[in-house]
Amino acid sequence: MSIKKLFAETFLAWMNGETASQSDIVISSRVRLARNLSDIAFPHLLNQESGQKFMQLIYEAWQKSEFKELKQMELVTFENLSALDRKILVEKHLISPNHAQSTAFYQGLLVKPDGSLAVMINEEDHLRIQCFLPGLQLEEAYRRAQEIDDALEKELDFAFDDRRGYLTSCPTNIGTGMRASLMLHLPAITISGQSGHIFQNLNQLGLTVRGIYGEGTEAIGNFFQLSNQITLGQSEEDINASLTTISQQVIEQERMLRKSLREQMKYQLEDRIGRAYGILTHARLISSNEALTLLSDVRLGVDMGMIPRISPNALNELVVDIRPAHLQKKAGSDMDAVSRDAKRAEVIREKLQTGEEGS
Ligand SMILES: Nc1ncnc2c1ncn2[C@@H]1O[C@H](COP(=O)(O)OP(=O)(O)OP(=O)(O)O)[C@@H](O)[C@H]1O
Numbered sequence: 001m002s003i004k005k006l007f008a009e010t011f012l013a014w015m016n017g018e019t020a021s022q023s024d025i026v027i028s029s030r031v032r033l034a035r036n037l038s039d040i041a042f043p044h045l046l047n048q049e050s051g052q053k054f055m056q057l058i059y060e061a062w063q064k065s066e067f068k069e070l071k072q073m074e075l076v077t078f079e080n081l082s083a084l085d086r087k088i089l090v091e092k093h094l095i096s097p098n099h100a101q102s103t104a105f106y107q108g109l110l111v112k113p114d115g116s117l118a119v120m121i122n123e124e125d126h127l128r129i130q131c132f133l134p135g136l137q138l139e140e141a142y143r144r145a146q147e148i149d150d151a152l153e154k155e156l157d158f159a160f161d162d163r164r165g166y167l168t169s170c171p172t173n174i175g176t177g178m179r180a181s182l183m184l185h186l187p188a189i190t191i192s193g194q195s196g197h198i199f200q201n202l203n204q205l206g207l208t209v210r211g212i213y214g215e216g217t218e219a220i221g222n223f224f225q226l227s228n229q230i231t232l233g234q235s236e237e238d239i240n241a242s243l244t245t246i247s248q249q250v251i252e253q254e255r256m257l258r259k260s261l262r263e264q265m266k267y268q269l270e271d272r273i274g275r276a277y278g279i280l281t282h283a284r285l286i287s288s289n290e291a292l293t294l295l296s297d298v299r300l301g302v303d304m305g306m307i308p309r310i311s312p313n314a315l316n317e318l319v320v321d322i323r324p325a326h327l328q329k330k331a332g333s334d335m336d337a338v339s340r341d342a343k344r345a346e347v348i349r350e351k352l353q354t355g356e357e358g359s
Contacts, residue, residue, distance in 0.1 A: 003074045003113050007088055007329070010321045012115030013133065014093075017312035020135025024303045025251050027183040027223065027316060030093075030132050031141040031240075033149050034125040034168045034177035038159040042169045043107075043122040051106030051122075057156060058121060062110060067151035069117060069144070070110075077108035077121075087325035093132065096214055099123040117148055124169050125177070127152070134316075136247065138180050138240040146236075165232065175232030180243050183212075184250065187222040187300045188257035198253065199224075205246055206230050212292075221292030221319065226250070258304060273301035280348050285341040291322050291348060298352075310352060318351050 006012075014030075017023035036042060040054050055077070062075060078086060086100040095109060099120055110119040120128040129152070131145040159167040166177040173179070189195050199209045210225040211217035226247060228239045261269050276297035280286075286294075299315050301307040320326060322344045328335050331343055 003076065003111070006092075006111065006113045006115065007085055010092075010317050010326060011313070012092055012320075014115065015313055015316035015320075016134045017316055020133070021137060022251055023135040023312055025185055025254055026136040026247070027185055028093075028132055028134055029136060029138050029141045030130060030179075030181045030183070031138060031145045032128050032130040032179050032181075033145050034166065034173045034179075035127040035129065035149065035152070036125050036159045036167060036169070038157045040126065043124065043126060044169070046106060046122065051104065054122070054126065055106045058110075058127075061152055061155035064155050065151045067147065069112065070148055070151045073110045073112045073117060073119070075108065075110050077105050078102050079105040081108075084325055084328060088329060090213065091320050091323040091325050093213070094118045094130075095120055096123060097217070117144065119148065119152075125173070136182065136244065138182070138244055139237075142178075142180065142236055142240055172229070173231050176234070176236050176239065178231055178236050178239060179227050180236075180240050181210075181225050181227035182243065182247050184224050184226055184247070184254075185222055185296065185299060186224055186250070186254050187296050188254050188261055189250075190222045191261065192257050194253070194257065198250065202226065202246065202250070203229075207243065207246060220289055221296040223292075223296075223319075258300070262304060269304075270306055273297050273304075273306050277301060277307050277352075281352050282349075283345045285338065286345045286348065287341055288322060288324065288344065291344055292319065295319060295322075295348075314351055314354070318348060321347055321351065 014028040017027065037054065037057065041050050046054060059075065062070060065071065089095045089109065090097050090100045092115060094111060094115060099107065107122040109121060112118070116132055118130050120130070129145050129148050131141040133141045161167055165175040168174050168177050186195070189198055202209055206229050208227050208229050210227065211219040212221065212223040214225060226243070228243055276294040280294050280298060295315065295318060298307065298310070302310050302315070324340055327340050327343045327347065335343065
């Protein structure tokens with residue numbers, strides 16, 4: 001897969017939910033490591049001169065490294081990317097919405113074209129090394145992010161303090177600089193009105209619950225990102241182990257609530273899922289939020305065996321395919337809101353038909 005395909009096509013490694021662990025509930029695992037160079041100003045203080053020096057160091061480190069996966073990554077700077085392509089990267093979760101605002105030559109992304117590894121350059125920190133994998137696999141995501149970290153650290157001098165660990169722009173990331181996160185689909189917890197107290201408990205256990213695109217975004221389509229709050233005083237392995245253990249309990253709750261919804265509200269649930277499927281397979285105009293909400297019901301219906309099986313890969317891909325920048329890229333021209341709603345409805349109809357297993 002080349003970098004061109006990354007922009008032209010939707011499917012990424014983390015969408016491959018066919019065989020991944022717990023992928024009916026855990027869509028993806030992400031580990032990111034925040035790193036800064038020791039003798040260069042933090043990103044918000046960079047100017048033309050220091051930005052240039054910084055990019056030169058990164059470029060040389062990437063070129064010099066012998067590590068295979070780093071060599072397979074490509075460097076894109078935001079000055080060479082259109083606003084549409086930057087939005088494409090946000091919709092694929094490879095960069096944050098804030099990062100996409102910039103057009104500076106010293107902001108960009110080092111990315112493996114299958115999207116499993118991506119390093120945000122000069123977002124909040126100089127480098128944010130990320131690994132994205134399908135299902136519940138934080139340990140493996142950490143292992144792969146750490147390999148990129150080690151390869152870069154061979155060539156670069158990272159800001160590190162013996163007592164405090166890695167130094168970061170925001171004090172909340174000091175120490176490991178690690179955020180481990182799981183993208184969870186929790187429709188039964190939401191439908192049964194349990195999300196408020198479950199999320200409050202998760203906060204008390206040192207975890208953060210965020211919306212579908214991370215910090216400051218809404219939880220549309222019952223997708224929630226669960227991640228660690230604390231980065232200091234705990235090893236990376238302990239952070240991953242604790243997030244995995246706690247998320248297992250959330251997964252169990254979701255499964256239990258799905259079971260009790262089936263027992264206590266069978267007809268209402270079947271009706272809700274059948275209607276969602278009916279609308280998605282017949283609508284001619286549909287907004288992004290409505291589509292995500294209905295796709296959540298359809299995903300639940302598939303997982304509970306209430307409607308024909310649609311491959312999890314097709315459903316994962318659809319969640320990104322129907323976002324405005326992806327639709328616009330497909331259409332190859334600017335689109336007004338009605339044209340986008342029409343294109344979205346068409347993409348969904350096609351995908352649900354071809355994604356049905358046995359069709
Ligand atoms: N498990 C996940 N699967 C897919 N994408 C994810 C996952 N977790 C986070 N992301 C994506 O990573 C990007 C950054 O998320 P977010 O802002 O929450 O994290 P961060 O950069 O690590 O945050 P912070 O600076 O607040 O510590 C967003 O696009 C978000 O959707």
